Amino acid sequence: MSKTIGGSFILEDTDYRSIVTPEDCTEEHRMIARMTEDFVEGEIAPLDEELEALDYELTVGLLRKAGELGLLGAEVPEAYGGLGLDKLSSTIINEKLSGASSFALTIGAHVGIGTLPIVYFGSDEQKRKYLPALASGEKIAAYCLTEPSSGSDALAARTMAQRSEDGTFYTLNGTKQFITNAGFADLFIVYAKVNGTAFSTFIVERTMEGVSIGPEEKKMGIKGSSTCPLILEDVKVPAENLLWEEGKGHLIAFNILNIGRFKLAAGCVGGCKDALGYAVRYARERKQFGRAVASFPLIGSKLAEMNIRTYVLESMVYRTAGLFDEGLAGVDSGSGSVGPASAKAIAEYALECSVNKVFGSEALDFVVDEGMQIHGGYGYIREYRIERMYRDSRINRIFEGTNEINRLLIPGTLIKRAMKGELPLIPKAMALQAELLSLVPGQSFEGVLEEETHLLAMSKKIFLMVGAQAVQKFQAKLEEEQEILSRLADMLISVYAMESALLRAKKRNTVSGEEKGRLASEMTSVFVHQTFVDIERWARETLAAIESGDMLRTQLSVLKKLARRQELPAIALRRTIAGRVIDAGGYVV
Template structure:
């Protein structure tokens, strides 16, 4: 894999090459073996006792956490020096995906290994790492991440939990509360955020037996019922000064960068859930008969399976492309150096924008897939005996976890614009160059899809999507300047444009890369069809979205002029999507599972 130029957000202004991305087809034998170990653990240990876990059996969950530690699952992100495996993010994403069918237990593991353990991995002192990481990697101790408060959710920096240094300088005295803390019922180590002297947002490592620290009752949730979710209370809780994580006032660097990893890993977990939903739905559709036929033979049911499979392929392409980018960014980070934590923060922040894109796309695609899965199951899909009902309920939290999708949509364009204003990517220059091109009386190039290369049209659509984003986004910046962040409807629409661009480009690059491999060249029709289907739908969304933004920005003759340019940029003859869906669904129905290649 060659290194892409620039960094985060670059996909908007530049084109990447297939050899610059990581795909599932690049997995090593070691990565595949690790995934098989996790898959066997889920099938052998977790699924037979899933009903007990779902009843919130703490003792059983902790028992299985210990087993997960034994097979290395809990130490995947922990450096080898501290008892872990020290795996790259591509490997840990694969493990997260593979664990997803473990449902609530998968969430308990994800909270522990990700947002619970990573703050110490990236920002802990050598002493803190030696003290806590080995036991967290083995499962002897279980971690939780504590950010949300009754009065601060999306506005994390509005936290009111307070920390004051004791007179003897040996402890911080914590007062306040936290809300909706995953793993709270059985966690031993809590990463807690508080404001020192009510001002300086900071992070602390808090142990369960700390005097003055107590845990409230379980919340009664819509889904993920087998995971523990409880509030925390601090009443003059005395936290030793050497439990401060990072520096006073630098807690935001820990909180937000760990959330970036959490968003990316959430997308990987959703990917595993998507594949399970397809397997359940295709299998049921092949068994259920109506009017003397299996319902999988009916075009409307088959069409649903085609769309479910396509969204999964797109998400899979995005997740592993992003894992590769993060791995490259972290390559030069030495966590054993005094500045290692700050290096890690900068490396992770480089692709914060892509992490948010992954989170939004995956959580909404997952919801769409499980919703259609319930529909395919009909009345059975509403009955708890069928796993699809559980997936439907469990999925809903993903659009709230790790920053709501609304917050992430606001972050995506805002992060891009900040990078541009810092000179980190030529966004403004490219937008200005496009304006000059659009003012040129020469006709704009239009699509000329080639029957000889089925990826020509998706490639042309991707180029058009990038131009439309620069055109509409550039106009929005011209009209509103830095006040654009207040125009949340416009910002959210621009975020959706960026999501479609990243999604389509990821799938297109993956499909092109796979076509170059002799071992998979014979099975290329499926990824080509899915890439084409997504491209056709993306260009339709771009037209609707852009017309809406332009109507907000312009009026009268100026609006008509902009709409005319938009029409020329998106002038593509529609494809017969029913043919694409029939081919995609036929393979899914035959395999009774997700089919990528």
Template sequence: MPKSVWGGGRFVVDDAEAQQIATPEDFTEEQLMLADTVRAFVERDIRPRDGEIEKLDYGLTVQFMRKAGEIGLLGADIPEAYGGLGLDKTSSTLLAETLSPASSFALSVGAHTGIGTLPIVFFGTPEQKSRWLPRLATGELIAAYCLTEPGSGSDALGAKTTARLSDDGESYILNGSKLYITNAGFADLFIVYAKVDGTYFSAFVVERDTPGFTFGPEERKMGIKGSSTRPLFFEETRIPADHLLGEVGKGHLIAFNILNIGRFKLAAGCLGGMKEAIRLSSSFANGRVQFGKAISSFPLIAAKLAKMNVLAYVTESMVYRTAGLIDESLGQADLDGPDGGIQAAKAIAEYALECSINKVFASEAMDAVVDEGVQIHGGSGYIQEYKIERLYRDSRINRIFEGTNEINRLLIPSTLLKRALKGELPLIERAQALQRELLHPTPLAARTDSESLLAKPAEILGALKKVFLMVGGLAVQKHGLRLEREQEIVASLADAMIDMYALESALLRTRKREMQGTEAVRLQHVADMTALFAEEAAERAGQRSRAILAALEKGENLRLQLSVLKRLLRFEPADASALRKRISSRVISAESYVGL
């Protein structure tokens, strides 16, 4: 991706160029070969024994984890100097997406390679990296991430687990418990957060066989049944002082920035799950005959397949755009320097807002996709013999993992506002300029058909940005810094930002393909998906903004603001039915996701 001066949240106030973003069409031959290797591993090794993994066979999962280590899958994010592949985030994201059809096993790998290993990659000392990373890369050691407690989930800093330095300064002594820890049944290394002296939130590496470190029973879960989830207990658990990760009192830098990467990687996993659901559902719809015809020929079934494909295309566009941004940000940091951990934290935090957006959109898109998949399967979708049933159950956790979607929605606008108040982006200036423009409106130019397939989606995107600045500006004016207490308004503003980032990502990707001379049939397909999502986003913007304005204004002021809103969103509706028919025909013909 060409070097840019882009930054987190910038999409709200500025328009990116198509050449600035990374897309799946930019994958190199090497990246595609890596994905093929993972795909072959899933088909050859995992799928035939998927049922055994789903019965929580620890030994089999560990066996396959080590096989994954042999092909480099566990070392994608580990530097070459420590036995890994040292891949960029775009490549490791592609691997996470490709592994997703492995279901529970994919979760075990993701917890190990992401939130389990990355704290050491980014924040470990050279000695800690040398001690643990080579064995994490091969699967000799398996990692787990331990943040949640019985009394603290989204409120991570409310943790009660404590650590105190021993009198001789040689050890830290941990007391407390952790809850819902993925990989706990077979992990060897645990990233544990505790408060030193009950005050200073810090991170530690705890080895499994440490005296005083014990485990509770496996949780009985709704889905992801082949993954291990157990509580942990620490009772006077003594660990060497050099197992402190980072600095005392700086654990939040590790926890929150690793969660940012976790949120983003979760979106990639959801993308892979969506593609699997589309493959299963389109194939089933072509094979299921009712009233003498394949049900894929029925418009209501076809419309579902179109919806599923559009959500996957938009998610894919967002995920790889964000991967490119994070790669660029990390590429400008000196990760091997003495303050490498701090630089890594800053580089990741730059796109914390976008990571939350990816997480919320992708997890809810996947829920919608698998729900429609079950409906397409009819009664068969409720039967465990059909994988769509498991995808439906497994999907639900994604809206809870890595910070609930409610918490992420609150984070998105608050992070944007904080960046603006620090002078990192001209949000307030753009909102004020828009207010002046709206006070002295010029006649709107007549909207005419353009030769470009993307003219109207681009116009809708511009309107969405103006509506957000108008409504968000009013909300800040009325509530100031107390706006965070108005959670329904904040969540609605987050939804506006999510739609903007999603539409812009799809639009820029499609425009880039147009500039690259993509053949007409393929270009029409991706333009249709972009146009359909734009139409739906404009409709959502109107409904959402009217509700926010009603909470902010009354009487004549409300009527005035509603008239401005109507003016900004004055679009003739497209023939959405025709768009869905064209999109679904391609999915039905391919019996798979159609995006590239």
């Protein structure tokens, strides 16, 4: 079976049997989940206040305990001291660590953006030297890309690396900003321009002369994680510490950020479940007007929507984990330098990573915000965990590339792939033009999820119609029309979210039966219908920015045909969903 092409979901129908869902987890996966939960509950939760006060010694000690359990080496090949597990396993670990609050970020930065550059782009010598210590927690890693004057514009970095005349070392000078784990990290993945031009990557050790760490930043949230500047003053880095090749740093940086975006979304799944659990338990216990606030329909509606968005995000993340396992299956990261193969395999799903990151970070913000609202005034008090979650969640829309940058990357990546002939975007859009002229609306739907399947298909057509108009109108200048690109990104994100939820519900109905899959179907119906309304609105807004007069009226007439749907009894469905959530005391599917 051929591998799934990244971004192809907008052009093709996907078979529900081909996707990975949480229900596909094996007993081994469930054991990993339980082990991670036990670690968080047994080792992290009792020391929560001390960790939140940023105790370096305690944090490092717990990292080593995590290493003993294998939680730091899940994605490190067995040949280099790790477990060599699949992406589904590491996704489960990421999700379950969410309950560890700031400590989850500390682990995430170490195992993800700190260690994976060496896993995917290191030489055999570099892997043997560093990976066993990183997998055990003996050494802690940090990722150093951002600078005081370059955040989203990473390639504008001013950190320089001067190659010695004999080629045996590089001299690094510069400052990196907002570096997670910097306060106690032993290794730093540092990006610098060799001789002022070739953007490259270096493994820098803390003990090298000229390396120093600035003071801890005073942050709004994630207070239990270390965030400091890294200062490099005439640091002599051996040539063998150059990662991959000179001038290939951008490929390492952006592909590791792709994985970071995906892992962030996986953490958001756990965060959503945690926040929902706190909100439900509080709503069941808190009495107002002589009854539990959970019994009030408006509170129930909030809980239902929190559960729906968590379900959709979970469906997206596990589907994407399956894509990564599929794409990386042929990459042998257990031997030698596999930079080109790794870069290609990871970049294949760059669009999906950005989609997950944007949806996940915004879903978590929504869920914790509603959770705080359900807590009322108590939600604003530090004694209640939801207050911290509210502060901690906000960084996710900035981490790993802001959501604004990712919204520009999503359609940009799709168009670039089409221009390279990797996706048949242009032929599909041209074929759609002829189809729209003969479009005959008016269908009836009776089967489970039949109309939702139709609305998904129409959403793809709407995107293609609007996207084709935008490309035709602006051509090479489209990249300057950021509002239009953002709307196209919103449509793409919504299509992936709708389809992921729909495919999972169909798979659940087929495997477990419609009765057991009823809740998934109900949540999918509510989400698809409400999101379809958003897609129509975005399309109208975008077309109005592209066309005017008779041409606009014609386009809006076509859109109206594509956007016809039957109204859903959403209020009643949300009440049903809320009842299930309240009875379960937390997330349910």
